[in-house]
Amino acid sequence: MATTPAPYAGPILLAEGFRPFFLAAAVWAAVALGLWVALMSGAIAGPRGLDPLAWHIHEMLFGFVMAGVAGFILTAIPNWTGRPPLRGAPLAGLVGLWLAARLLALANLVGTPPAALVAMVDSGLPLALAVYAARQVVAARNRRNLVMTVPLLVLATADGLMMAEGAGVAVPAxxxxxxxxxxxxxxxxxxxxxxxxxxxxxxxxxxxxxxxxxxxxxxxxxxxxxxxxxxxxxxxxxxxxxxxxxxxxxxxxxxxxxxxxxxxxxxxxxxxxxxxxxxxxxxxxxxxxxxxxxxxxxxxxxxxxxxxxxxxxxxxxxxxxxxxxxxxxxxxxxxxxxxxxxxxxxxxxxxxxxxxxxxxxxxxxxxxxxxxxxxxxxxxxxxxxxxxxxxxxxxxxxxxx
The missing domain is CATH 1.20.210.10 (Cytochrome c oxidase-like, subunit I domain)
Structure with a gap:
């Protein structure tokens, strides 16, 4: 027998997925592009692990956009399934995963973090979202929306390919x-x-x-x-x-x-x-x-x-x-x-x-x-x-x- 979830009493920012992730997307869209202009003008040195253009592309696609996609997916899932939204500590964990990847991106401007670590952390968010979305739609028997996990898996793969290329692995340019x-x-x-x-x-x-x-x-x-x-x-x-x-x-x-x-x-x-x-x-x-x-x-x-x-x-x-x-x-x-x-x-x-x-x-x-x-x-x-x-x-x- 289904039980009613307990009322949420945590921080409002972690009450629904769109709240922290839309904030993250907006802030990083502005900050990352500002850093790109600084790189182009020579005001700051180029990143060590990726060339400046690759760093810019990566942080726009897999930083800014990924945060927005996460916010949308986490907000849409309750509408698709009728199940409670992800909130509190589990949501904070996903936000922390995204934030860890951005900190590694900033570290790339002053050093060379291990490529395998960067790829693992950076691909972690789309993979975690795909698993979570699949479990929710299957549990709700709403298999029509299972297709929405495919772009998330592709994004995780694409991120890994881009980091592999930056590390010198022989992948198509x-x-x-x-x-x-x-x-x-x-x-x-x-x-x-x-x-x-x-x-x-x-x-x-x-x-x-x-x-x-x-x-x-x-x-x-x-x-x-x-x-x-x-x-x-x-x-x-x-x-x-x-x-x-x-x-x-x-x-x-x-x-x-x-x-x-x-x-x-x-x-x-x-x-x-x-x-x-x-x-x-x-x-x-x-x-x-x-x-x-x-x-x-x-x-x-x-x-x-x-x-x-x-x-x-x-x-x-x-x-x-x-x-x-x-x-x-x-x-x-x-x-x-x-x-x-x-x-x-x-x-x-x-x-x-x-x-x-x-x-x-x-x-x-x-x-x-x-x-x-x-x-x-x-x-x-x-x-x-x-x-x-x-x-x-x-x-x-x-x-x-």
């Missing part, structure tokens, strides 16, 4: 970070396809709209979901496969971009312009479409810089979607109104400005420091402002209805 980026974009596509049309349909229904997003996925959605992972994984594994592989992969990515644009259009994002908290989700998914198209173009022609494609997917798609999901989840799960205030709107504007300025720097040729610094300032400002605005929500009890 860049496979780790490409695989990690592919897994994150695929996760955005899968989660976005669940939440964006649902939230939009609910919002438009309350306002009496005559035309709504489809209530269930259709052929376009299935084709979009099939083509995007195929194209991204082909790029991850066949980036150095020669002209034929580049042409096939590039064509597949362009097809995936077109299909996902059609998918996005079905969700009626233009009808949500009155609510930035909802509209930004559509904008974030549009960045997926644009980044995939640029990546396909970069494989087919030298006229499209690879850096523009990568930053459309990272600063654009990941940055925007992370802030969109974190702000909405934070408001909803702390009992606040689901609407974006002025500060939140500025957060959205700043992160998109950061993405646009970074892509513009790539498209204009070369990497002049001024546009990069502007992009870094906008990015850091977005996440610092987000942390300041939402920290009181994360550290205080849920507002009574």
């Amino acid at each position: 860049g496979l780790g970070w490409r695989l990690g980026l592919a897994a994150i974009i695929i996760l955005i596509s899968a989660i976005g396809g669940r939440i964006i049309p649902t939230f939009t349909r609910n919002w438009l229904t309350k306002r009496g709209a005559a035309t709504l997003p489809p209530a269930s996925p259709g052929l376009i959605d299935r084709l979009a979901l099939a083509s995007l992972p195929s194209g991204l994984l082909a790029w991850a594994f066949l980036a150095d496969g020669g002209r034929v592989a580049a042409a096939i992969t590039g064509g597949l990515l362009l097809l995936a971009s077109a299909l996902n644009l059609a998918r996005l259009a079905r969700w009626r994002g233009w009808a949500t312009r009155a609510e930035p908290l909802l509209g930004v989700l559509h904008l974030g998914y549009f960045w997926v479409v644009a980044g995939t198209a640029l990546l396909g173009g970069a494989l087919l022609t030298n006229a499209v810089p690879l850096a523009a494609a990568i930053h459309a997917l990272t600063a654009g798609a990941i940055g925007t979607m992370m802030l969109a999901v974190m702000s909405r989840a934070s408001l909803g799960h702390t009992g606040r109104t689901l609407t974006a205030d002025r500060v939140t709107v500025w957060v959205y504007l700043l992160v998109n400005g950061a993405a646009l300025s970074r892509i513009a720097a790539s498209l204009t040729g070369g990497l002049p420091l001024a546009p990069l610094v502007l992009s870094a300032i906008l990015w850091t400002g977005a996440f610092a402002l987000f942390a300041l605005r939402y920290a009181p929500y994360w550290c205080r009890p849920r507002v009574a209805a």
